[in-house]
Amino acid sequence: AQSVTQLDSQVPVFEEAPVELRCNYSSSVSVYLFWYVQYPNQGLQLLLKYLSGSTLVKGINGFEAEFNKSQTSFHLRKPSVHISDTAEYFCAVRSRGQGAQKLVFGQGTRLTINP
C-alpha cells in the first residue's frame, strides 16, 4: 500500500517570491507521482507527472517537481508565484503494477499568494 504526506497544510507567500510545496510518499514498490491543482469550487487539474526518466519534471504554469527516490520525496517548486497561483495543491502516487492501480492522494496544501 502507498501513502502520501504533504508536510504543510497551508503555505502563504508574497507575490513574485519562490515557493516549495513538500510531498513525501511511502511505498514498498516503485511508483508514479503526480501533482494536481484545485481552484476554489472546481475539479482537479493535472500540473505534472513523473513516470520515468529525468527526475526533474516540468509542468504547466511554470511549476516543476523533482523526484528523489532516496528521500521518497516529490516536492513542487515555482521560482516566482503570481496571485493566480492561489489554489489547493495535491500530491498523488500510484504503484507501477499492471491493471487497476489506485491513486492515493495527500491531504492537500493550500497556497495563498499575498500582494
Next chain:
Amino acid sequence: DGGITQSPKYLFRKEGQNVTLSCEQNLNHDAMYWYRQDPGQGLRLIYYSQIVNDFQKGDIAEGYSVSREKKESFPLTVTSAQKNPTAFYLCAVGPFGEQFFGPGTRLTVL
C-alpha cells in the same frame, strides 16, 4: 464543448433521502471514478469502473451505489445509509494516474 460534466452543481438532501449525482463524459475513456472530498482530508475513492457493466468498490463505498450502463455515464447514488454525506463529490475519467476531473457536485444534508 467537450469533457466531463457533473450535475447538479449544488444539491441539498433531507435526511433519509436517496440522491443521485450525474457524471457524463465525451472523452471516450473506459475508466471512470467517483471521489469524495472533505476539508483537510484530500480525495478518497468511492467507486470506480473500468468498463461498461462492471465496477469495483473503492476505499469508502459504504452508503453509496453506482451503475455503468453506458460508457459515457457513471451516476452515483448517495443512499440514506451514508451517515455523513455532506461533502464535495468529484467524478474523474481516464487511466489511473492521468485522470481528468469534472467540476464537482457539492452535496449538503439539511
